[in-house]
Amino acid sequence: MDSPLIPEGVKRCSPKLFFLWTLPWLGLLAWGGISAFLCLYKGLNQTNMSNIFAFALWIVFDLAVIALGAGAFFTGFLTYIIGKGELKNIINAAVIIGFICYSGAVAMLGIDIGQPIRGWFIFWHANVHSMLVEVSFCITCYLMVLGIEFIPIILENRQLDKVPELHFFGHNLHEIMAVFAATGTFLSFFHQGSLGGMYGVMYARPFAARGGFYVWPWTFFLFILSAIAAGPCFTILCTKLAEKITRKKLVPDRAVQTLAKISAWLLASYMVLKIADTLGWLYGIVPKAGLQFMDFYREGPYGVWLVVAELLICGIVPAIILMIPKAREHGGWLITACLLTCTGIVLNRFVFIVVNLAIPVMPFDRFWSYLPTWQEWGIGMAVVGYGFLLFSLAYRYLPVFPMEKNLNPVSE
């Protein structure tokens, strides 16, 4: 039925099966739709956010997907700027994943703010000192860049490509992609950093506050580093998942291994700096505020286990696995390491957002804990559903993996 749209030389499942496959993701989207409607119509009282947990699940999701979506700009950077040619086989997937993550995050932010209709005041009445302004500007611009990067992939669709004007347009976009990759890299660096900066500049919250360089607290740099370390891992995970589901090899091993290797070194250096930063915080900011390490973990579910999980299990361990060539070449270890890395980054964002807010600063105040409502999960899950759906559509109708034809010759 839809065979004229499917790229040439590849095999896709029947439209019916594809339709069935989309059902769960459509279901998640519907759940998200209801949640979004409730939150927009009735207000944010539909969530379990509060004056204590001003930022909660959605912001964790936002920061997590943005960090994980960093694979897009970083792979672009490696492909077009550094010239790692083998990554051309994975760049399309990276761009689409990035687009999904960023557009999902922006949509969530639109619901997360109390007055979405005047959200544009951020730009109109911008306070240049606010890290969030920097984040908003960069994310919006970068989303546009991602859109531009996505367009040529869309135009490669078999039917669209037949239109001479579109073919010409797409081809020329391809030619100047390096410019956009560079712009994207620049923008991404800044907003990844600013997202970290958002927490580091909470100088009156000793748990998050950090020293830094000029206007940028150390978290600024750590967030960039952690994002470019985890982004490729997430790209690998996504392609591996796609391969698993399609039961095909889609990306040559070399591309994956290049990403894994780069990720390994970035993660390792991140861990060194993160540990240094933690020690600096522990012996600088914390005692200066009259606090000790354990003061932050006195009560509630957010205990020291978080530190062990984030730094050791989801930090040092995957860094070591990925650094050993034998290990990262082994499929199981590679996936485990990538999973741990991604978990570690999500944990890191969770700690800065939720745990930070759960810890009281005034000595007579108390610890709080937080559980999201179904509406909050709904919005979060909608982004997951949206991701699966968009990626599936792209995979079905666009030549996402250039090597797919070669790796999986269709027997007539």
Place this chain on the structure above:
Amino acid sequence: MEKEHGHGKHQYGMVIDLDKCTGCGTCMTACAAENNVSVRPDESDKQRSIAWMQLFKITNGKEFPHTEVSYFPRPCMHCNENGRGHHVSPCVSVCPPTATQLDLDTGIVSQIYTRCIGCRYCQAACPYKARYFNWWDGYFPKGKGLERYLSPEVSPRMRGVVEKCTFCHHRLMRAKTKAYAEGRREIEEGEYITACAEACPAQAITFGDLNNPKHKVSQLIKSPYAFRLLERLNTKPKVYYLSTKDWVRKMADNYLPGEFKPVTKIGG
């Protein structure tokens, strides 16, 4: 202790004497009534209830019968610095659409409800929990008549924005208007005080210009018993407290073992 408030012409501030404070909550009620703060049927959800002036209960932690209770009334601290020496309060520097500002002439941290987009970054940045988000629209059901006691001097807030203590800024406007009408350029001490300070039945709250050496507040903060909340974070709040009790003063900030110094010598 750094007690200078050199910036700007006036630096309005508050001194709350905890020895006098009885924990009665009149300040909270006066504040809510003055500023059209919405009251919801369930105010026991303390994570979401709005109280610009909030009482915190503290105990000395001792066993019966040596237990003692005291209270910290906590308005917005109207911080002068963000903790890194920048002359801007922690919330002001983070607000993306410039919806909250530190007025250099008065030292008051303002909040523009119609500008606020409800991102709540300011709430996350404030260590005093002085900022409140409107999770709901104000509770004024049809036919109940509650809107009849609203004051036109303070605009009721829509849902989805952050609000907080403004040191009853409209009262400053009121006092200034009166002074101008009478041909005066400056207002006298006592002409502008906050609703909480006015209402306190034990006169525990004093309000005035910290930069004016004649004002009572600027004298009170010189007491060895004067302190601020979380002073070590260097946010330079303009709300001071007085207490002769060591355990109460110790509660106001975090101290490593042995760091807290009780007042031993009482000067002047």
Place this chain on the structure above:
Amino acid sequence: MSIEITRRNFIQFLVGCVAGIHATPLPWKLTDDIAIWTQNWPWVPVPPVGEFTHVNSVCRLCPGGCGIKVRKVDERAVKIEGRTDYPLNPGGICPVGMGGLQLLYDETLRFPGPMKRVGPRGAGEFANISWEEALKLLNDRIARLRKEGRPQALAAVDGNPRRSTMSVMVERLLRAVGSRNYLNIPGAEDLSSMVGELMQGTEAPVAFDLENADYILSFGCGLLEGWGAPGRVLNAWGLWRSEPFKGKVRVVQIESRASNTASKADQWVPIKPGTETALALGLAHVIIKERLHDTRFVNDYAFGFNNWRSGYGKERMGFKEMVLKQYSPMRVAYVTGLNPDQIVSLAKEFARAKAPVAIFGKGKGNLSGSLYEAMAVHSLNALVGNINRPGGALVPEPLPLSSLPEVIPDDAARRGLEQGRLDQAGSWRYPFTRSLVNNLTEAILSASESPVDTLLIFSSNPAYTLPDGGAFRKALGKIPFLVSFSPFRDETALMCDLILPDHTYLEKMDDVAWPPGLQYPLYGVSRPVVDPLYNTKHAGDVIIHLAKGLGQAVGSAFPWKNYEEVLKARAKGLYEAGGGLTRFEEGQTPAWKMVNKASGSRPGYKSFDDMWKQIKGGGLWYKPSPAERNWEGLFKTPTGKFEFFSSRIELAFSRAAEKRPLQAVLKSMGVQQTGDEACMPHYEEPRLNVDRSAFPLQMVPYEMINLASDWIPNPPYLYKSLFDTQLLKDDSFAEINPKTAAKYGLKQGDLVMVKSPKGEVRVRLNLFEGAMPGMVYLPMGFGHTAYDEFLRGKGANPNDIVHGPKDPLSGYPIWWITPVKLVKV
């Protein structure tokens, strides 16, 4: 030429449109416009602007009567503030008074006009009727009772303070109709009056010159919980902590729980609840033993201190011998749970202070107390001779209000008046008590048919506020016809058959006749701050109207056109007494300082009408007079002296014993002591008649200043100031000591049933170190079943499970200890 619509050019057209629109101002304008819309949502109220004015009045939410200044915008009241030109509360008010506008404007709290019950009692289903119809209903009912020869079946329960004009009016109406069954809700003021009568010979409640005292020994008075006139007491508290008093005034709180008062006091003396009498007498023991008492006072101006001889020459025991024999620190320590050294040092400190004063009245003073206890406490003031001295306890002259002309009952009325009171107050059993609602309850519940046919309920909510385990509610169910004058949809009103709603305090003129405990006479008059919002009528006017409708005989007792005329008629006495002031200016010498030094007061009015005009405008008449008064001739007791040994009590015993054995008399009065001690303040352990193994703990109700527990609904603002360890969603909390919790395996936040022999209530637990082990503290003011969504169904009302015997001699209920157990839900 024709344009063929193909898919292709349709899409091109659409793309063109989208691109084109962005080139127009439309999307940008739209973006801006909807942002502006969010700034002006039609459902966000915009308070109308207008002319700002203010009205000075007096708060009548409690008997304290603070001066209030109400800020208005055109006709709307928008804020209540304290008056700086009022001597009682210079500037500050309490949280309840601050929230008063919510009581005025919350429509669902109020009755919009006269109503008739149409649903079952308590369901709150009413139909609007006209005032004529409503008044006729009641009129016919009363007329019928009179015709049937039983006017005494009309009764009234009144919460207006005893000296107020409204209470005089209600009592007068009943008298003119022919019923003696006027019941005033008992409070600490009534107890204070009895102490005044028995020990000082003047029925006026004892006053305390707190501001000039330097040692305040408070026997469970909630000074910071709303005791006395809260505006005045809280102001005094601030003064004690300011120069020049700072560090020189000592406040000692005797109470079993670390309340705000106990914590903020200079010293907290935690004793077992209900043993205050023993402690007071223990302190007296030490003072006498150490010879720290004022010998001149006790020897020359007091009776019954030393042993004395009766007319028959029989040696009688005096106060001194009694306390020396019975109340050694060792024994008192055992009873109260203190250690003997504490008692000794406390007594010494008290007696050595320059101006020590011992005060009584439990909690806010809304509820009754123990007579012997109040006498024991007051005897401490006498021991140190601090009576009518600056900073002491004062014997006040009654407020010089004119009495209204005598009521001349007609025949029908006279027959009713010959019948005794249903509550037996003033009878040989309860000789000094003026009304006993708990006895009325018993009389109704024990009779097969209610002796009360029609009950009028004024300014009170007895179905909620009475500490009687819900007995009054049951009694209400037996009364055929109930009439409420409450402006609010309270628990009692919801049970009533007829609602004749009064104005709220901000819509009417009424008086505050001497705020409780104040050291100088003060008469406050409230005035309408706004015009009545609804079809309500002043209860005073309703009484006049009603009386006139009952015929010449009843009507002639009310010769006034309206209630204001009654106020004016009574105020005439203030003018005649001379010397009163009607103005207080901000910054003026505080009235309590004038008490210290007699300053000549110059009234600023020329005639009575002039004075009345000023009172109406400023709401104030007061007369600071020197506290220092000669003890000679001060006491109007039978002996002409301050009586440690009350000859009135002795006389009451012997009169009652004329017809029956003394043993039986004492038993009926609930007095366990049989000797001379029965005429003196002494300690008796209440006989609870409960198996303590089944109810091993004791429930102690407590009051909070930021939660109205009287008949006034709690202004919703105040819920903001409650902690979530006091109220969480619909559960209020019981405070217990962590040790008690550990003993019964209970944890913070656990849901438990507090069970007493009377019933059970469900609460959550808050473990609080400041709670005495073995006690269960329940806050009063929660557990409403009436009002609106702000108040209804929130928490538990401890009154529902109160179970106790009667206080000896006074017959008031003992509500401060109830044996209970905790059962985890």
